[in-house]
Amino acid sequence: MRFVDEYRDKDSAARFADLLQRITTRPWTIMEICGGQTHTIVKYGIESLLPPAITLVHGPGCPVCVTPLEMIDKAIAIASQPDVILTSFGDMLRVPGSQKDLLTVKAEMGNVRMVYSPLDALKIAQENPKKRVVFFGVGFETTAPANAMAVWQARRMGVKNFSLLCSHVLVPPAMEAILSSPSNHVQGFLAAGHVCAIMGYEEYIPLASRYAIPIVVTGFEPLDLLQGIAMTVKQLEEGRHEVENQYTRAVRQEGNVRARRLLQEVFTVSDRAWRGIGIIPSSGFELREEYAAFDAARVFEVGTIAAQESPLCIAGQILQGWKKPYDCSAFGHQCTPEHPLGAPMVSSEGSCAAYYHYRRRQGTPAATP
Amino acid sequence: MTKPPPVDFGAGLNCPIPLTDYPSVLLAHGGGGRLTQQLIQKMFVSQFANEILEPLHDGAVFALDGANLAFSTDSYVVDPVFFPGGDIGALAVNGTVNDLAMCGARPVHLSAGFIIEEGLPMNDLWRIVVSMHNAAQEAGVRIVTGDTKVVEKGKGDRIFINTSGIGTILPGIKIHPRNARPGDKILVNGPIAVHGIAIMSVREGLGFDSAIESDTAPLNGIVATLLAAGEKVHVLRDPTRGGVASSLNEIAESSHVGILLTEESIPLTEEVRGACELLGLDPLYVANEGKFLAFVSPEGADDILARMREHPLGRNAAVIGEVTAGHPGTVLMKSRIGGTRVVDMLSGEQLPRIC
Numbered sequence: 001m002r003f004v005d006e007y008r009d010k011d012s013a014a015r016f017a018d019l020l021q022r023i024t025t026r027p028w029t030i031m032e033i034c035g036g037q038t039h040t041i042v043k044y045g046i047e048s049l050l051p052p053a054i055t056l057v058h059g060p061g062c063p064v065c066v067t068p069l070e071m072i073d074k075a076i077a078i079a080s081q082p083d084v085i086l087t088s089f090g091d092m093l094r095v096p097g098s099q100k101d102l103l104t105v106k107a108e109m110g111n112v113r114m115v116y117s118p119l120d121a122l123k124i125a126q127e128n129p130k131k132r133v134v135f136f137g138v139g140f141e142t143t144a145p146a147n148a149m150a151v152w153q154a155r156r157m158g159v160k161n162f163s164l165l166c167s168h169v170l171v172p173p174a175m176e177a178i179l180s181s182p183s184n185h186v187q188g189f190l191a192a193g194h195v196c197a198i199m200g201y202e203e204y205i206p207l208a209s210r211y212a213i214p215i216v217v218t219g220f221e222p223l224d225l226l227q228g229i230a231m232t233v234k235q236l237e238e239g240r241h242e243v244e245n246q247y248t249r250a251v252r253q254e255g256n257v258r259a260r261r262l263l264q265e266v267f268t269v270s271d272r273a274w275r276g277i278g279i280i281p282s283s284g285f286e287l288r289e290e291y292a293a294f295d296a297a298r299v300f301e302v303g304t305i306a307a308q309e310s311p312l313c314i315a316g317q318i319l320q321g322w323k324k325p326y327d328c329s330a331f332g333h334q335c336t337p338e339h340p341l342g343a344p345m346v347s348s349e350g351s352c353a354a355y356y357h358y359r360r361r362q363g364t365p366a367a368t369p
Numbered sequence: 370m371t372k373p374p375p376v377d378f379g380a381g382l383n384c385p386i387p388l389t390d391y392p393s394v395l396l397a398h399g400g401g402g403r404l405t406q407q408l409i410q411k412m413f414v415s416q417f418a419n420e421i422l423e424p425l426h427d428g429a430v431f432a433l434d435g436a437n438l439a440f441s442t443d444s445y446v447v448d449p450v451f452f453p454g455g456d457i458g459a460l461a462v463n464g465t466v467n468d469l470a471m472c473g474a475r476p477v478h479l480s481a482g483f484i485i486e487e488g489l490p491m492n493d494l495w496r497i498v499v500s501m502h503n504a505a506q507e508a509g510v511r512i513v514t515g516d517t518k519v520v521e522k523g524k525g526d527r528i529f530i531n532t533s534g535i536g537t538i539l540p541g542i543k544i545h546p547r548n549a550r551p552g553d554k555i556l557v558n559g560p561i562a563v564h565g566i567a568i569m570s571v572r573e574g575l576g577f578d579s580a581i582e583s584d585t586a587p588l589n590g591i592v593a594t595l596l597a598a599g600e601k602v603h604v605l606r607d608p609t610r611g612g613v614a615s616s617l618n619e620i621a622e623s624s625h626v627g628i629l630l631t632e633e634s635i636p637l638t639e640e641v642r643g644a645c646e647l648l649g650l651d652p653l654y655v656a657n658e659g660k661f662l663a664f665v666s667p668e669g670a671d672d673i674l675a676r677m678r679e680h681p682l683g684r685n686a687a688v689i690g691e692v693t694a695g696h697p698g699t700v701l702m703k704s705r706i707g708g709t710r711v712v713d714m715l716s717g718e719q720l721p722r723i724c
Contacts, residue, residue, distance in 0.1 A: 001639055001642050001646070004642075008705045008706060009706075010705060010707060013706040013707065014707070042710065044704045044705070044706050044708045044710070045704050045706075045708015045709050045710055046708060047708075048707075048708050048709070049706070049708065103395055103396070103397075104395065107393045107394065107395050107396070108393060222704075222705075223706075338403055338404060357711065358711050358713075359710065
């Protein structure tokens, strides 16, 4: 398949593996930000192609994983009200709240629908004028423009029965939170390519210099990751700390200017709670005052919801790269994709789920390049 | 009149799937993955337990008055009823024919039960019935008994069909999910994931045009040519719901063996690969209808592969992996770039109601 096979070529992968063997002289710890990257790394067995001195740790870039439990409970509370159709992406429906997940609400009440785009939710609202249609929008900067567009169109077209339950988070503040932690041991970042396709990478330049850390904007195919890792290691070995762009076929420094303009029109930056991590200042989007009528959090009165996380779950430490899924005593026993105790086991992009599906246990035969 | 004795809920009448786990049945319980397996084991097997049911083969295999028989049943609820390359009628006939073929049986007679929702256009029903007739003729089976129920509008979804079938097993044929042995080669008769993607491509809300047609077909003909080669074939399985990954996991568990797949060797059409990339689906978990997996002794593999490729339904057959003594119960796959990963059973719901 064109534009896919080129980035999964075995011989090129072997060449990057050779290059990494040659240039790596010391141990380095590199964090890939995005859950999609974690997924590729584990699915293709990329770690087995790296020199043992390189450790990859998995970052907080799984939007489903970092959505607070209270938010899911709020979505469930809204979905349980009369004449509501709650819509979201498939992954979100499976995340357990304190009592149940949205799929269970769907089984009980039949008013939860999976959609592939927030614009589909807007269409449902137009087709069902007597229902209140809510799109539960989570995600990083990547999914934010489509959600902004749905709200923008709803306002322009006067679709008053549509609203957005918004739980958007931003990557650079989370990277800063990780870097400023006293227990941080991340020495290089693979920035999330798709986030940068929207936002560009200007924001990363001051981060790289303030924390003296190389940041390489990286794509999602196996060769993208191998090249991104090689570029990071090269900087580390040479003592440089710059922002570089591996994912040039999708990312420009200024990002997608039209999408950024739309985001600015609809959203404003706010403090945001991250599941397992806590509140990170200026790390999320919320709807601007002009769009309050489309903000499900303001339209629906669901009261304050306090939720209790499982005491066994170490999601916070996993999301910040301090621990790996194997280090969790519940991994694969009390906590499985059918019975997740924490979000990283639920979403297919979560690192616990990726480990569970593709590696199950430590010591699954390593690859032979 | 005497009072009935009080029900003792302590004596085995507690629901084996506690309310705290799943207070109600989810779509994923029918998805063919781990939840389906749990439901079958905890609910059905625990109550219906007997030695014929217990192997959980595609059909029951037993001797009756000296004849070796296979008996199988399946219900069809596919949405939409008509889809590219087939319809619910052809699927209902082929599905049960294939389940019997996977037991090593020659399918003979089928039953057909219809649950029809009030309002189904008569012409649609006629198209489905004609399609069943044609499929039965192609497979060489007869529909010898049936049942019809009509339910109120809103109490069904156009039409549901159940088919059951019986077939005879020739002497000397020992096909069983427990029979996979280390060294066995694993063959598939052509590109996988076609049916599931064909259904997805016409589902409401997906909005992409596609020329992908379902591969639904009766497999008893091609299977008969393999079985004629003697005892080279150890296990047969048609990977419908849950896809190739779930079927292989079931066999690895039943036979207490490991399985190693080679990603590059798994046949996939460009269209299906493209659709899977776009939708974020793993083709190993997408449903098939006209495909089967055969576990074949290493020395017989070349012959069986050649026999498959001679048949119209096996032109693109391939060896996709082998059985190992190591890592019993686990399916591994060597990735395109040389890494190795676990291929787990489908967990949760990948697609709703695909067959």
